[in-house]
Amino acid sequence: MKIMKFGGTSVGKPERMHQVAQLITKDSEDKIVVLSALSGTTNALVGIGDSIAKGEREQAKQQIAELEKHYQAFIRDLLSTDTAYEKAKGIIAEHFEFLNIILKISFSESLNKDILAQGELLSTKLFSVLLEEQGIDHKLLPALEFMSIDAYDEPQIGSIKVKLSQLLKQNSDKKLFITQGYICKNSRGEVDNLKRGGSDYTASLIGAAIKATVCEIWTDIDGMHNNDPRIVKKTRPIEQMSFDEAAELAYFGAKILHPASIWPAQFYKVPVRLLNTMQPEAKGTLITEHAGSVGVKAVAAKDNIIAIRIKSSRMLLAYGFLRKIFEVFEKYRTPIDMITTSEVAVTLTIDSKEHLRDILKELEPFGSLEVDENQTIISVVGNEISQTEDIIKKLFGSIINIPVRMVSYGGSPHNISLLVSAENKTRILQQLNKGMFGLD
Numbered sequence: 001m002k003i004m005k006f007g008g009t010s011v012g013k014p015e016r017m018h019q020v021a022q023l024i025t026k027d028s029e030d031k032i033v034v035l036s037a038l039s040g041t042t043n044a045l046v047g048i049g050d051s052i053a054k055g056e057r058e059q060a061k062q063q064i065a066e067l068e069k070h071y072q073a074f075i076r077d078l079l080s081t082d083t084a085y086e087k088a089k090g091i092i093a094e095h096f097e098f099l100n101i102i103l104k105i106s107f108s109e110s111l112n113k114d115i116l117a118q119g120e121l122l123s124t125k126l127f128s129v130l131l132e133e134q135g136i137d138h139k140l141l142p143a144l145e146f147m148s149i150d151a152y153d154e155p156q157i158g159s160i161k162v163k164l165s166q167l168l169k170q171n172s173d174k175k176l177f178i179t180q181g182y183i184c185k186n187s188r189g190e191v192d193n194l195k196r197g198g199s200d201y202t203a204s205l206i207g208a209a210i211k212a213t214v215c216e217i218w219t220d221i222d223g224m225h226n227n228d229p230r231i232v233k234k235t236r237p238i239e240q241m242s243f244d245e246a247a248e249l250a251y252f253g254a255k256i257l258h259p260a261s262i263w264p265a266q267f268y269k270v271p272v273r274l275l276n277t278m279q280p281e282a283k284g285t286l287i288t289e290h291a292g293s294v295g296v297k298a299v300a301a302k303d304n305i306i307a308i309r310i311k312s313s314r315m316l317l318a319y320g321f322l323r324k325i326f327e328v329f330e331k332y333r334t335p336i337d338m339i340t341t342s343e344v345a346v347t348l349t350i351d352s353k354e355h356l357r358d359i360l361k362e363l364e365p366f367g368s369l370e371v372d373e374n375q376t377i378i379s380v381v382g383n384e385i386s387q388t389e390d391i392i393k394k395l396f397g398s399i400i401n402i403p404v405r406m407v408s409y410g411g412s413p414h415n416i417s418l419l420v421s422a423e424n425k426t427r428i429l430q431q432l433n434k435g436m437f438g439l440d
């Protein structure tokens with residue numbers, strides 16, 4: 001059984017949804033198809049939630065009406081029979097009625113998650129109507145019945161496995177399953193989600209849970225590129241890479257994959273393939289245990305990084321100092337991305353401001369603190385790059401005019417990270433494209 005996940009742009013237009021229906025029926029292998037919300041929908045739902053949170057109900061009402069219009073137009077072009085159209089109309093009416101009811105309830109974070117879940121619920125239900133109209137036998141599996149996270153927002157892979165297997169067993173006569181990406185239940189039994197871009201994570205978790213033959217991530221580009229195509233003009237797809245390389249790139253900013261989406265596939269040895277819905281014949285990127293080749297594969301940038309420097313002469317020849325510092329970050333469940341130390345100072349970076357004030361308060365007794373916000377991590381990723389000849393010369397040679405705040409080298413054999421001021425991000429990505437990949 002294989003997994004095929006289609007992102008927002010892949011289902012964002014009626015003709016694209018038709019194309020998805022074709023792609024999933026091309027071969028006879030059993031499959032679970034994971035769908036995102038139509039492109040733009042989750043952003044619109046975030047907007048609706050924000051308006052309700054601010055008490056701007058009239059504004060929220062207008063936003064809901066606008067989104068509903070979009071869906072009404074969508075199904076007019078999606079479906080051709082009256083029966084299917086009426087069914088889809090009923091689905092839209094039901095979900096938008098729900099949103100309009102929410103308008104009258106006082107806002108809470110859990111209500112907001114209910115709002116955000118409407119996108120994937122709508123896309124899968126409408127797709128199911130399309131398949132039905134085309135006579136394609138399938139079963140819609142509600143993700144909320146098997147996808148769950150614990151009190152620390154970590155997916156409960158054991159429980160996902162058990163529940164999903166039960167659902168598949170109950171429908172053993174079916175060969176094609178459709179389910180929602182992104183949404184799940186949390187430890188309180190409420191509707192929740194796997195964070196923005198989380199449908200990739202859903203696909204990988206399902207792939208791991210059923211030990212799929214392959215997890216295909218279908219999107220709007222022909223695989224992982226060597227640089228961020230939103231920022232740099234000339235980029236090229238990478239044919240093959242290892243789980244380690246892909247995980248580093250996803251974590252350090254390559255938006256094509258959700259940051260956590262690689263580990264389930266890696267742990268359960270499920271190959272991942274990145275493919276282009278708009279160009280299905282393109283090779284895309286194959287991600288397995290094997291890197292394919294040695295050397296630099298890609299660069300990526302992670303934004304909104306905060307650097308904290310703790311300076312103290314008490315660090316000199318002392319032990320246990322770092323442990324005490326790390327404990328503060330552990331207490332506030334805030335991951336550290338980069339770290340460098342000297343005999344009297346340590347600098348580390350985090351990507352979340354959520355507990356910054358509390359963290360700084362607890363770090364104060366350890367020394368003087370300096371905080372730099374608006375930083376960006378630039379990661380150079382590849383197989384065994386730290387052993388690649390000339391890498392340092394090429395890397396620093398191509399960015400000689402850009403100040404680098406911090407360097408992390410040797411922590412992983414697949415990654416060299418630089419911390420730079422956010423304003424230099426575009427320049428550094430462009431210069432690295434030329435200097436390291438010969439692409440201008």
Ligand code: ADP
Nearest residue numbers: 007008009219221223224225227228254255256
């Ligand atoms: P989907 O909606 O299918 O999940 P996303 O928008 O989340 O698609 O991810 C695909 C986008 O990721 C591409 O359109 C591209 O602009 C962006 N992207 C950023 N970095 C990379 C990269 N290194 N390689 C490929 N795409 C990238």
Ligand code: ASP
Nearest residue numbers: 036042182196197198199
């Ligand atoms: N629809 C969600 C988002 O836009 C999840 C996803 O597309 O992966 O973030």
Ligand code: MG
Nearest residue numbers: 007197255256
């Ligand atoms: Mg995505």
